[in-house]
Amino acid sequence: MKSAFLLSALTALQLLGVDAAVFPKKIYGVNLGSWLLIEPWMLPREWVNMGGQQCSDCSKCIASEFEFAKAFPSTVDQKLNTHWESWFSQSDVNSLVGVGINTVRIPMGYWIVEALVDRSTEFYPKGGIRQLKRGLNQLKTAGIVAILDHHALPGVQTAQQQFTGRCTTNVQFYTTHNYHRALIWTAVMTALSHLDQDFSNVVAIEAVNEPIMDANLTPGYGTFQKQFVQVIRAVEIVLGIPVPGMPAQSFSTSNFTQALVQASSSSAFSQEVRSVLLDTAPILQGVAGQLSLDLFHFSQNRNLPPLVSNFMDINWQHNNPANPADAAIGPQIYDNHLYYSFGGVADPNENAYLTSVCNLDRIQQDANLGNSPLFFGEWGLPTQFTASDSFLRKWADAQKFSYSKGAGWIFWNFKIEISDLAGDTARQWSYLEGVKRGYLTKDPAAMNDPNVCDDFIN
Template structure:
């Protein structure tokens, strides 16, 4: 999730299965929940034909713009990132403060609420420092998150939710000046062999945790690994080196673990439209790939700032136009550009504007469901009544329908 949102927001041997739409094989589909059939002797989750999900932003990588109250409680209100926060607090104090956040930010009951709201998928942004052995002594990240990730994915599986694990914060940092990476730096240091190796190590670590008998029960609904979120553009070795090696390393680890072909993980890459290169260009042949498109109209600085312009853009967008397939729109919102400033037609506390936001939401849902589906950013924020980045608040205020299918039917393009 881009820290550019700050500006926009202020202006307003059990084995884990990887079944996805289009890969149903012999598993009998159900709309939600856990089937009574099994792979390798264990019940396995299936997903509906369209991914309808939310990101759990600021759970395992805190973005201060989203959770100001929590950031203050941790003691880092003047810091831009987790790295800087840990530096300020010291390791032990930071570990304690972050554990409190991980323990309370999203509860088991909220996962059930997601399902009650018609959602079936959770995307979990995590940092490479979840595998603590990969962190150098001069790097500063909170420790102890893995046990809370284990618990969270177990809760998701119990609720029958499909899970995508997303490497959101890469070693060396993959995007400049972005709080979502865990460390705001002016120049990313990810794009070299040393940090590529650490990223491979993290993805192998998570692959093992998903499939290994000791943890597979908790991870039984994790079907996809996203190898890197929103890497900076202009680094050719991302496509020529990192992407193909990542896929090989994940598949090699699954081979070592004797994972059946049908139970392999889907591996996800940012799509070509992201602008960092064509991800499939050098990939080995593989039929378990997925691609991610991030579609934020709030970042289109040249667009006319009117309700009609946003509604038109919602229908005209083609997030799958680059030919990468299958595609899920892994991040989007009903946020508005900072240029809209004091434009009263976007005021969230005016009843006159709520119908616009219902249409803005419904049109995006309808458009994105022409592809494999969508994952909203984010489940919740600490923003009071402002629902534009909070799915939970939007449903509570009656802006988003508890059945997303109704939104598309009533307001779709």
């Protein structure tokens, strides 16, 4: 069901005749995983050929972007640029169009904003922001909207995960310093989404991918959620974009970075938001130089909708987590991830899987707590048991049946390497391979068997 804010945004755009991005009526999407943030398990042959390594403990070898950049400081930028060009290209965009994809979620590390990296202790590639601009332009031309997903946070948000960019048990994201860096990243991405035409298909920014699930281990996260939204809205106010419940501001300059500096003195914003705006100004100027973006002649007369703020839902965490719904100012959407292959969801057999997913109540549970609309931002076909082809068709249909009751779904991942080292990983983790094998229908709104859940619904 389309939410009220999506209807409002779409109606406003139609009335104004403005060409700007909004979420589609139903999200049918894929993640662009391992593009701007490599997870070596998805492309092991390429990773080894680049000079990376494989090991059972990803903190003990070159099995993350951090360790790769540390090992190859003089060639990392060239090697990663070659990867960025090849892993996601125009042919991939064409493939996504061919299977009806309307939305992508783009996982990124904080280091795509290069000035945020402490080069004395942190090791990451440079140049990704230009590739993001290139890819967004190709997606926009194809009519596909994008979620900018802050997938790997400064200081690392979850232990021992390749998706954080660094495998380590020393989790330091949940600190004042790293929250601040993440907020600057947010301000930069908000500004680019409204100022750079190649970013104009960006509909949402996701705050944090998969924070620690125990809220006792994420101090200050609820405050960060509120500041995340406040930063997005503050940048939009500087741009002249109306924000519900917040007063308009005017600035005596046509230089956007100078306007940010002026806004940093406004009593309309909290102390932390003012500090973020002030620190963002010179960093955004550097990013604009990389992208040849003119910040000197901006106008506050913008008939554009605000971006949608995006969080993992409240039920992602336990032990009395903060409710991200409490942070909302303007349009907001929520994300849930569901993988049966890691256990804890259903017994490892076909009937248990289908009974569980066909009776899924997460959308209603979230709605009861204000976390609506909800999309399923990560899911796939992997199982804890050896799955037959016939079951995978049912498994794909049943998940789509339940996830489509919300705002829609985004599959992990758009593709997986086909190689000797990757084995048959693509069979259950690649959307394009799933369509090729017939597990997933070429029309994402369709199912092989629309009655797949009839015998399992309680």
